[in-house]
Amino acid sequence: MLFSPYRMGALTLPNRIVMPPMTRSRAADGNVATPLMARYYAERASAGLIVSEGTQISQQGQGYAWTPGIHDAAQVAGWLGVTDAVHAAGGRIVAQLWHVGRVSHTALQPGGGAPVSSSALQAQGVKVFVDPQGRGPLGGVGEMVQHSLPRALAIEEIPGIVRDYAQAARNALQAGFDGIELHGANGYLINQFIDSQANQRTDGYGGSLQNRLRFLREVVEAVAAEIGADRVGVRLAPLTTLQGAVDDTPQATYLAAAHLLDGLGVGYLHIAEADWEDAPVMPVAFKEALRMLYRGTLIYAGKYTVERAEEALAKGWADLIAFGRPFIANPDLPQRLRQGLALNAPDKATFFGGGAEGFTDYPVAEAAQTTDA
Numbered sequence: 001m002l003f004s005p006y007r008m009g010a011l012t013l014p015n016r017i018v019m020p021p022m023t024r025s026r027a028a029d030g031n032v033a034t035p036l037m038a039r040y041y042a043e044r045a046s047a048g049l050i051v052s053e054g055t056q057i058s059q060q061g062q063g064y065a066w067t068p069g070i071h072d073a074a075q076v077a078g079w080l081g082v083t084d085a086v087h088a089a090g091g092r093i094v095a096q097l098w099h100v101g102r103v104s105h106t107a108l109q110p111g112g113g114a115p116v117s118s119s120a121l122q123a124q125g126v127k128v129f130v131d132p133q134g135r136g137p138l139g140g141v142g143e144m145v146q147h148s149l150p151r152a153l154a155i156e157e158i159p160g161i162v163r164d165y166a167q168a169a170r171n172a173l174q175a176g177f178d179g180i181e182l183h184g185a186n187g188y189l190i191n192q193f194i195d196s197q198a199n200q201r202t203d204g205y206g207g208s209l210q211n212r213l214r215f216l217r218e219v220v221e222a223v224a225a226e227i228g229a230d231r232v233g234v235r236l237a238p239l240t241t242l243q244g245a246v247d248d249t250p251q252a253t254y255l256a257a258a259h260l261l262d263g264l265g266v267g268y269l270h271i272a273e274a275d276w277e278d279a280p281v282m283p284v285a286f287k288e289a290l291r292m293l294y295r296g297t298l299i300y301a302g303k304y305t306v307e308r309a310e311e312a313l314a315k316g317w318a319d320l321i322a323f324g325r326p327f328i329a330n331p332d333l334p335q336r337l338r339q340g341l342a343l344n345a346p347d348k349a350t351f352f353g354g355g356a357e358g359f360t361d362y363p364v365a366e367a368a369q370t371t372d373a
């Protein structure tokens with residue numbers, strides 16, 4: 001089934017293989033997507049669907065050095081180069097929109113202020129890659145520093161951030177994307193509102209489950225009003241606890257989120273089971289419950305193999321399967337999977353930052369091997 005076509009809203013995907021969002025930190029000055037990035041994504045256009053790397057909706061939303069933005073004209077023009085190249089190569093691509101919230105550093109914040117979050121709690125668990133001196137020679141990644149202490153958003157500031165999401169969604173369509181994916185996973189801003197231990201607010205955005213889901217709901221409503229709910233996907237990470245995004249009753253919380261998103265008519269729900277090695281086992285009963293509550297397209301990501309993917313599709317709790325790290329190292333991944341060819345191994349040292357090395361120089365399979373179907 002992995003190699004059968006799938007209809008998703010206005011898009012027809014030639015296969016069920018998704019390239020999930022992966023930050024590669026190679027944007028140019030001004031956080032503008034580059035021709036090299038266009039080449040990288042176009043090389044992977046045989047994916048049923050490409051989701052771009054996390055792309056900030058505002059300067060405040062940036063968390064790492066050299067991640068692309070989509071909040072000014074130069075950034076929109078940069079992305080247009082990417083989407084044109086992907087479409088010319090026969091592919092489909094949506095933009096992953098993120099605001100990292102507290103997973104940032106004063107060096108990246110406008111005016112050097114504190115990063116913002118639902119609450120003034122520091123992210124836990126990982127360090128941020130930033131270059132506090134601004135752009136410099138790349139040694140793979142910028143200097144590693146701890147997160148800065150965030151401040152809680154004043155309630156009056158929240159509508160402005162919701163508007164930034166809506167504007168970014170409009171910009172994404174202008175930049176030629178086929179839709180957008182809201183990053184509600186992995187401990188970034190939306191996730192900082194959802195999870196009970198990250199959100200300590202006592203106003204209408206905290207406390208009850210309904211209140212913790214309010215920011216997600218408002219953002220989805222705003223982007224859907226701008227570009228249509230069928231062009232909106234949402235990524236959630238129910239069971240991972242990245243960057244201190246911990247919920248006391250995650251199954252109840254995320255089933256409620258899935259129900260909410262079903263009611264809002266979003267086009268797809270993208271479940272991140274793993275971010276790297278952090279991969280708690282997700283019970284099948286939970287996946288089946290998600291399927292009952294959410295009637296749109298369901299994508300799963302996290303250490304999938306062809307066998308596990310086929311099983312998920314056959315059991316019916318997934319419609320599409322994302323392959324992350326394998327796609328970094330194998331531009332022709334769908335063909336390799338279909339033909340059972342060996343895979344190139346990804347090189348972690350070149351995941352973040354740098355140029356073509358470890359980005360656009362992974363070889364496709366030998367022509368001789370790929371001619372017999």
Ligand SMILES: Cc1cc2nc3c(=O)[nH]c(=O)nc-3n(C[C@H](O)[C@H](O)[C@H](O)COP(=O)(O)O)c2cc1C
Pocket residue numbers: 020021022023024053054096183185186235272273274275276301302303304322323324325326351352
């Ligand atoms: C280098 C790298 C960067 C990533 N960046 C993002 C990101 O920007 N947004 C996101 O939602 N997930 C991100 N992820 C998580 C992937 O989308 C995916 O969920 C993860 O790699 C698990 O899938 P895999 O086991 O097939 O690699 C990243 C993963 C890697 C390896």
